[in-house]
Amino acid sequence: MFSSIQMPKGFKCAGISAGIKASGVKDMAMILSETPAVSAGVFTSNQVCAAPVKVCREHLAYGMARAIVMNSGVANACTGEEGMVAARDMAAETARIVGCAPQEIFVCSTGKIGPQLPLTKIVAGISKLFDEALCTNVQQTAEAMMTTDTRPKVSVAEFSIDGKAVKIVGFAKGAGMIEPNMATMLSYITTDAAVEREALQRLLKQAVDASFNRISVDGDQSTNDTVLALANGAADNAPLNEASGDWPLFAKEFSRVCFELAMMIVHDGEGADKFVTVNVSGAESDEAADLAARAVANSMLNKTAWAGSDPNWGRIMDVLGYSKARVVENKVDICYGDVPAALGGARSSAPQEDLVRVVSQTDFVININLHLGEGAATVYTCNCTEEYVRINY
């Protein structure tokens, strides 16, 4: 699927089976920069966060990184001091093999909360990643990141800065538990562009807010969410910051990679087969619009109605009414695509079959206008099928 995609200059990557999950399934990945890369990171806002997230936060303060090493199968969350030691050991062992300081290593884990990391397998996996699997092809790495994902997620941008070819390659895993703050979501954005550290951190934050933080699968948030960006400068451009003439181009491409990955995550929501864009406009503020859009996107009654291709705008009215956004019932317009379902809070004259036609699509838009102000927000979500329940048994 992505086997023709090569990493940005100066990056290598690998994905292998370390025996953490069922035999033969890839469960560890590594991304390595040949030289220290400027690094940026955004993490879960959950009060309960995994040991690797705590370690990443510490290491991010160092500012430069050589590698990201990750495992799936075990989240190393709620594992106490033993889990912290394991996460540090995972970084130290990677640093030893790479030949750098432990602070130059980011560690990530995803999987079940509670069990301790199988450190012997992890250590053996790190050797195997480094010794046997490192290459410049992204396919195996993207596969090794998957948990309940049905397909690997990679997005690429290539463009020129200062006449130098620049490349961005982003990876992500997602599937379930995707809500406001990127739950059980890992994403790594690598680029050979030279970027100043603080500018990269600000850009990553903005790009995440406009992408991973705008998607919702099931309203749950994870302990392990991590988005990391590494910029190693191998493209040899003059280091970029917000004042650079090429910054808008770089920022646009970087943000597009994040957005594409976020959309891939929603399209691959656990058990989902419909992609739904919820636009709210006319709210009292952007924050109110966001509250309204998230409430609609997260409602199980809406998600199940979409699964049944039922243009049940009454359920949307109900959800808007109990959202934390101010709503005045007789001002609300709800359209499925361009077809009005409710105008002024009551049923429109549009034929039911026109509404059904929109909701029967695998990808449709719901436009809600609260007619109270200028606030607007968009949330991307998916339906909920019986398959979701089966997956999460």
Place this chain on the structure above:
Amino acid sequence: MFSSIQMPKGFKCAGISAGIKASGVKDMAMILSETPAVSAGVFTSNQVCAAPVKVCREHLAYGMARAIVMNSGVANACTGEEGMVAARDMAAETARIVGCAPQEIFVCSTGKIGPQLPLTKIVAGISKLFDEALCTNVQQTAEAMMTTDTRPKVSVAEFSIDGKAVKIVGFAKGAGMIEPNMATMLSYITTDAAVEREALQRLLKQAVDASFNRISVDGDQSTNDTVLALANGAADNAPLNEASGDWPLFAKEFSRVCFELAMMIVHDGEGADKFVTVNVSGAESDEAADLAARAVANSMLNKTAWAGSDPNWGRIMDVLGYSKARVVENKVDICYGDVPAALGGARSSAPQEDLVRVVSQTDFVININLHLGEGAATVYTCNCTEEYVRINY
């Protein structure tokens, strides 16, 4: 099921098929007091609320009531001015037949949001209720209130006050959309006790907060939630208020009826086959405990884990972490029944099979101690099965 249960003195009731739903299914009910009854009411806090709720709020100000008339099949919500006229007509027609002021009639509707009330059928149904079906047996009335409920819900209390026999009979419908504020929930509490109006209103509010507002099925809230209490004084006791010597007895029995009805609603959650009690203690405040307990009860990942008999305490930790309650990861204890799953935020040494045994039960308790203060709260909820998704297609 309830065919041996008789109404309190001076009350009659009826349930019939008015042809609003599929042919033969009961879809209208009436509760009639032979004399004006002191009335109290608690309604949805949804900003979008149904026309009958608006009419009930107006009529509650009148203070005395003769009858409640309700239909299922159509919610008369989001129906604009036409819906308001229909709700008023439904009250006026009932008042005409009963021979009282329209303000002495409460009207309720439940069903699909959006469509207009089929007023011709409603008017014919009111005649039929009054002319043919009125009796003192509760069975048909409870049946007529059902929507996706699989069984009627009735609770009874009988006791003595001032040497007079007093009876309370409560009805409820529930099933889906049951969350913080009693969504798509209708309940009527009738008693022949004489109770002062303001005392009855305060008692109803307290009893609802401790019962219907402590249950959660799917996190959605409806536009039509209504709990009404009618006390007609036919028992001939001295009118009760909080200063009465018998008030504690009356309040306890009244509250128990509400609580039993609430528990019946959760036990009959749409597609649910497990009843789960979530106790949170040790929170910074009762409010924080409530936020934590509701977050755990509403999480789809928890509800699906319970469906699979999986004691996945890690998902509970995750949810506590993103709840609005303050949580310190390494202080949290989680027990399934008496079996500790996590102590100090990490896995306990209890054997997995002991945890599985608890979660495999159809009725179990989760005890969470945050160890941060004295705040406590309990929420009653159910699991989520594939059947829930099928019902809501």
